Amino acid sequence: MPSPVNVKPIVLVVACALVDPDGRVLVAQRPEGKPMAGLWEFPGGKVQPGESPEAALIRELEEELGVxxxxxxxxxxxxxxxxxxxxxxxxxxxxxxxxxxEPVGREHQALRWVRPQRLHELVMPAADLPLIAPLCDLL
Known part of the structure; x- marks a missing residue:
């Protein structure tokens, strides 16, 4: 059993691969002033207490992208x-x-539609990287 010193809080965050009719995926660049600014990520955000992951994602997509x-x-x-x-x-x-x-960067973040196979060319947070292969397999 890990000692209490090594225990880290678990943060639940939901992400979405918006896929257009052309098979491209929308990614957003983290704006200046936020942690990991400049990195590309799948849109989404933190799940609030009592909120389902789906409800959180619907809320985050509206807040971040206006969709x-x-x-x-x-x-x-x-x-x-x-x-x-x-x-x-x-x-x-x-x-x-x-x-x-149409998605727009409501938090002043840049948006880009990318072919799934080209996601590896973007600088992304470490947590997003393992999501790319299953997305490529699907699309």
Whole structure:
């Protein structure tokens, strides 16, 4: 059993691969002033207490990108489990092919549509990297 000194809080974050009709995936660049600024990531965010992962993702997509979708349009694909220095991140990745409105960077973040096989060319947070292969296999 790990000693209490080595125990890190678990942070639940949801991510989404928005897939356009061309098979490209939307990624967002973390804006200046945020941790890991400049890195590319799948849109999403923290799950609030009492919130389901799907509800959190629907909320985050609206807040970050101005898009709306429904839980029935979110298909769970895989997840990442990654130990950062001060916390352990658990991040399910959902695939979404149906949403309303064109995505815009509401938090001043750059957006880019990328072929899944080219995601490895972007500098991404370590936790996002294991999500790429299952996404490439799907698409």
């Amino acid at each position: 709306s979708t429904h839980a029935s349009c979110l298909a769970p694909l895989t997840f990442a489990s990654h130990a950062y220095e001060s916390f352990h991140l658990l991040m399910p990745l959902y695939v979404c092919r149906r949403w309303h409105n």
